[in-house]
Amino acid sequence: MDFKLSEEQLLIKEAARDFAKNELLPGVIERDEKQEFPKEQVKKMAELGFLGMMTSPEYGGSGMDTISYVMVMEEISKIDASCSVIVSVNNSLVCWGLENYGTEEQKKKYLTRLASGEIIGAFCLSEPEAGSDATSQKTTAIEKDGHYIINGTKNWITNGGTADVYLVIAQTHPEKKHKGINAFILEKGMPGFEIGPKEQKLGIRGSDTHSLIFNDVKVPKENRIGEDGFGFKFAMKTLAGGRIGIAAQALGIASGAYELAKEYSKVRKSFGTEICNHQAIAFKLADMHTQIEAARHLVIKAAWDKDNGHDYDLSGAMAKLYASQVAMDTAIEAVQIHGGNGYVKEYHVERLMRDAKITQIYEGTSEIQKIVISRGLLAE
Numbered sequence: 001m002d003f004k005l006s007e008e009q010l011l012i013k014e015a016a017r018d019f020a021k022n023e024l025l026p027g028v029i030e031r032d033e034k035q036e037f038p039k040e041q042v043k044k045m046a047e048l049g050f051l052g053m054m055t056s057p058e059y060g061g062s063g064m065d066t067i068s069y070v071m072v073m074e075e076i077s078k079i080d081a082s083c084s085v086i087v088s089v090n091n092s093l094v095c096w097g098l099e100n101y102g103t104e105e106q107k108k109k110y111l112t113r114l115a116s117g118e119i120i121g122a123f124c125l126s127e128p129e130a131g132s133d134a135t136s137q138k139t140t141a142i143e144k145d146g147h148y149i150i151n152g153t154k155n156w157i158t159n160g161g162t163a164d165v166y167l168v169i170a171q172t173h174p175e176k177k178h179k180g181i182n183a184f185i186l187e188k189g190m191p192g193f194e195i196g197p198k199e200q201k202l203g204i205r206g207s208d209t210h211s212l213i214f215n216d217v218k219v220p221k222e223n224r225i226g227e228d229g230f231g232f233k234f235a236m237k238t239l240a241g242g243r244i245g246i247a248a249q250a251l252g253i254a255s256g257a258y259e260l261a262k263e264y265s266k267v268r269k270s271f272g273t274e275i276c277n278h279q280a281i282a283f284k285l286a287d288m289h290t291q292i293e294a295a296r297h298l299v300i301k302a303a304w305d306k307d308n309g310h311d312y313d314l315s316g317a318m319a320k321l322y323a324s325q326v327a328m329d330t331a332i333e334a335v336q337i338h339g340g341n342g343y344v345k346e347y348h349v350e351r352l353m354r355d356a357k358i359t360q361i362y363e364g365t366s367e368i369q370k371i372v373i374s375r376g377l378l379a380e
């Protein structure tokens with residue numbers, strides 16, 4: 001067993017760390033405050049090849065492995081989780097889904113531009129009445145004269161206002177329940193496609209979250225992904241990989257908070273000594289570091305499973321469940337170690353604490369991860 005990263009993986013991790021420090025850190029507090037989408041930063045991430053990391057170079061991607069991807073996700077999330085969710089959705093949900101299940105024409109038309117970061121994509125599954133229970137899709141896609149007519153509403157869509165391409169899940173044959181669901185490629189500007197107002201959020205405030213409304217949107221039949229009825233499987237397969245990205249995001253938030261807390265504890269003094277010399281603080285750091293290392297091993301194992309053709313439904317769900325809890329716990333303790341300074345924006349840990357929460361909610365809540373894990377175990 002070899003726990004060492006390859007030279008290439010180390011180089012990409014270093015590049016992501018430098019990028020996050022030099023390009024994301026300046027302005028991160030202001031973007032969070034104003035809920036400002038990181039437009040310039042996304043452009044730079046595209047130049048670095050971070051938006052299509054695992055996509056083959058044939059389709060405009062960087063052709064890297066999942067381990068490199070989680071390294072980049074961790075480094076970006078240490079500083080700006082709003083940027084890393086953009087990377088995660090574009091890579092894991094949109095590009096991966098299209099590369100693995102799209103037709104050659106769909107890949108040429110859409111994937112090449114998405115993977116190079118020329119445009120970004122969105123993944124649209126959740127609805128007002130279909131979140132954890134994704135089978136309850138109310139959005140309909142009815143076939144008519146070589147097209148599908150889409151009607152309905154999607155909720156909470158990341159990149160909702162800024163994307164150009166949207167992968168939309170909709171019900172075509174309600175009598176077949178989840179086996180009647182399809183996935184479609186929609187483009188911004190299609191007649192009847194409306195973007196709702198931007199959500200005002202607790203965390204990842206730089207990311208752009210909207211509801212989407214479809215009123216008789218006419219989508220060509222060739223924009224359906226896979227066979228008729230493949231949509232639910234498409235969504236589940238795609239989200240299984242997406243969870244590895246979100247687990248890496250959680251890991252990054254945790255390690256970012258830990259690093260800030262450790263440094264602060266070495267300079268802040270109380271009772272005549274640096275606070276890290278109080279055992280209560282030193283033990284917090286010991287717990288944080290141990291839990292982060294455990295989370296890192298779960299994340300890398302899930303990525304390794306994916307890269308080596310093993311099943312990763314269970315390892316990805318375990319990585320997300322555990323890493324998101326570690327992110328939440330670590331960020332709360334990082335605020336505590338900072339005392340009053342932890343409660344103000346300029347020390348960054350309050351933002352990381354707010355950002356951590358979403359990792360327990362999206363791409364399957366922690367409760368849903370436990371369902372995935374327990375079902376997997378009991379089926380063995």
Ligand SMILES: Cc1cc2nc3c(=O)[nH]c(=O)nc-3n(C[C@H](O)[C@H](O)[C@H](O)COP(=O)(O)OP(=O)(O)OC[C@H]3O[C@@H](n4cnc5c(N)ncnc54)[C@H](O)[C@@H]3O)c2cc1C
Pocket residue numbers: 089122123124125126128130131132133155156157158159201204209358361362363364365366367368
């Ligand atoms: C900022 C943000 C960005 C998002 N981005 C996207 C996106 O890009 N695309 C997209 O499609 N969706 C996106 N989502 C939606 C997200 O995936 C859902 O919010 C999430 O899956 C939970 O669904 P829900 O909000 O409907 O909660 P509900 O399903 O209503 O769940 C409410 C609570 O009940 C629990 N619960 C539900 N069912 C069970 C059960 N069977 N057993 C035990 N507990 C249960 C849940 O765990 C949760 O605690 C985003 C959400 C947010 C907040």
